[in-house]
Amino acid sequence: MARNNRFALCAAAALVSSLTLGQAAIAAPTYKLEKVAEFDHQVTGVTASESGRMFVNFPRWTEDTETSVAELLPNGDLKPFPDASWNAWRNARQDSMTPGAHWVCVQSVVADKRGSLWVIDAGAPAQAQVVPGAPKLVQIDLASNRVAKVYPFGPDIAPQGSYLNDVRLSPDGKFAYITDSGTSGAIVVLDLETGKARRALDGAPSTQFEKGVMVKVDGKPLRRPDGRGVQFSADGIALSADGGTLYWQAVKGNTLYSIDTAALRSANLAELSGKVHTVGENGPADGLLLDAEGRLYISSVEDHSIKVRQGSEVKVLLQDKDMRWPDTFTQGPDGTVYVTDSRIPDMSFYNPKQGPALETTLYKITAKD
Template sequence: MPSRPLFAASQTTLSTSFSTSLATSLATAVAACLLGLAAAPAIAQVAPVEKGFTLEKVADFGHQVTGVTVAEDGRVFVNFPRWTEDSPVSVAEVKDGVATPFPNEQWNAWRNARKDELSPGEHWVCVQSVVADKQGNVWVLDPAAPAQGPIVPGGPKLVRISLASSAVLQNIRFDESVATQGSYLNDVRFSPDGKWAYITDSGVRGAIVLVDLATGEAKRLLDGDPSTQPKKGLVVTADGKPLRRPDGKGIEFAADGIALSPDGQYLYWQAIKGDTLYRIATRVLVEEGWRGDDIGGRVETVGRNGVADGLLIDRGGKHMYITSPEDDSVKVRNLQLPGSLPRVVIRDERLRWPDTFSQGPDGVVYVTTSRIQDSAFFKPGAPIALPTSLWRLKNGK
C-alpha cells in the first residue's frame, strides 16, 4: 500500500515574537503565576519571559501525536499512540509533507479489532516515544497499553531500527516483571556509549526502567520512590481550571519527562503530576541499582519546574527545555546555575499541551502539541481523531 499523508504541511510560517518590554513581561509572568497559585498551589515560580524566540509550525496531523525525534541526518520521525482512537499509523517518517509508515506498512498493521490475528510483539500496539541515537538508529518505545488501559500481553517492547536500511535490528521485549499491569512505559534516553537505556514509567506506580542493551535484560529501579510518583495534593490545571475526567478523576501520571546530560553522567526526570525536577548519577543506576541496592537516598532534587511533560537538555549541556502544559508555554532552566529559576521562552495559545522535544543537528528544537486537555478523555464530545501539530522553536537573538 502506498504511503499516505497524515497531515497537510504548513505553507505559511506562524511566528510569535516576544518583543514586549521588561515591565510587560514581568506583569504577565506575575499574573500567570498568581493564577497558577490560585488553581494549583504547587506551581513553580518562573523568571520573566525571554525575548527573541519564535514559534514556527512544521506540520498539522490528523491524529494525536506525542513523540518526535530528529536524527543526525536531519530526518524527522513522529509517533501516534492509540489513546482515544485506533490510529491507522503508529510510527512515521515525515518528509515533504507526507508521513510514511516506518519502518514499513506491516509493523503498522496492528489494529484493536485484529489483535488476535497479528503478534503484538512484532507490530506497533500503542507507541509512546521515538528517539534517534547517534549510532544511526531510531528506537521505538511501545508500552502496548491502548487507551492507557490494560497491557496487551507480549506487546511491551523497545525496538531498534536502522536508519540506513529501515531493518529491525533489535527487539527487546519486556515481561510482566518490568511492564507490570498498570505500567505505561513513557520515554527513553540512551547512554552515549550505547550500553544502557533509561525509561520512565508514568503508570500507576512510577519507576525508572534500566535496560542492558547488549543482553536485553531490564530492571525496575526507584519503583515507588517519591521522586517517581505523582505528587499528593497537586492539581493539574488547563485553561485556568482543574483538569478532570467526567468521573472527577484528574491527571495522575507518574515519572514521565526524562533527560540525560550529554556526557551521560546524570539522568533527570519529573512526574507530570508533580512540580519538582530530580536527577541521579547514572553510575549509581548501573552499579548500585543494577545489583539491587536501595538507591532512593542517592536521588537529588534539582528544583521546581512547575507541572511539566517533556524535558530536553541541549547539545551544549547548559540548558534544559521544559514543556509547561498548564499555561501553553516552554521554559528553559540553566543547569549551570544551581537555584536559578526556569524562565519562559515562549508562551502561545497554539501550544496546546506541549509534549515532547527533539533537537536537530542544526540546533533547532522541535516540540509536539498533543492537546491532552482537549481529548475525549476529558471532553467526551471531542473528536476521537484529535488534530495536533509539530512546531519548531527558534531563538532569533
C-alpha cells in the same frame, strides 16, 4: 494522516542559532512557534536523526490509527516506518497479530544520533490494559530502514498498570533509561548488550505523581468526567552529555529529580531512593530536552509555554495559547528545537464533546523577527 503538502518541513536556513548564545539569550520571551506539520491523529513523540530525517509517532489513546510510527517526509507526507507490516496492528484484530512484531501503542521515538531509531511501545492502548507481549524497545537501523533488535519486556518490567513513556540512550550505546508514567512509576534500566532490565525506583517518591498537585490548564483543574485528574508519574527524561546524570519528573508534579547513572545501574535497588537528588521545581511538565550547552527545555503544560532551566534559574522562553499541551522535544542537526502539541486537554478523556480523533501539531522554535 498528515495534511498532504499543507505544511512541509522548514528549510535548514531557519536556524535557532540564538538559542546557543547563553544565559542572556533566554532573559526575555523573544522566540515564537512556527508550525511545521499538522496531523489528523494525536501525536506525542518526535525525533530528528543526525542527518535531519524526522520521525513521529501516534499512540492509540482515544482511537485506533493506521500509522503508529512514521517518517515525516520533506513534503509533509507520512511514510509508515519501518514498513506497513509493523504498523498493521489493529485493536479489533489483535488476536490474529503478534504484539511483539507490531506497534501496539507507541509513546516515544528517539534517534540516538549514531544511526539508529529507538521506539518505545508501552503496549497499553487507551492507557489501560497492557497487551501481553506488547511492551518493548525496538532498535531500527536507519541505513537499511530495518529492525535491528527487539527488547521485549515481560510483566516483571512492564506489569499491568505500567505505561513505558520515554527513553534516553547512554553515549556509549550500552544502556537505555526508560520512564514508566503508569500507576506505579519507575525508571527501567536496560543493558543493551545483555538484554537484561531492572525496574529501579519502583514506587519511590521521586517517580510517583505528587499528592496535592492538581494539573490545571488556563487556571482550571484538568479532570475527567468522573472527577479524576491527570495522574502521570515519571514522564519527562533527560540525560547529561557525558551520560553520568539522569533527570526526570512526573507530569503531575512540580519537582525535577536526578541520579548518578552508575548508581542506577549497579546499586542495590533498596538503596536507590537515598541516592536521588532534588534539582528544583519546574511546575507540572511533560517533555524534557537537555542541550549541549546544559540548558534544560521544559514543556510547561499548565500555561502553554516552553521554559528553560539553566542551573537553578527557570525562565519562560515562549508562550503561545495555540499550543494546548507541549509534549515532546527534539533538536535537529542544525540546532533547531521542535516540539509536539498533543492537545491532551482536548482529548475525549477530558472533553466528552470531543470525538476520538484529534488534530495535532508539530512546531519549531524560531527567533522573533
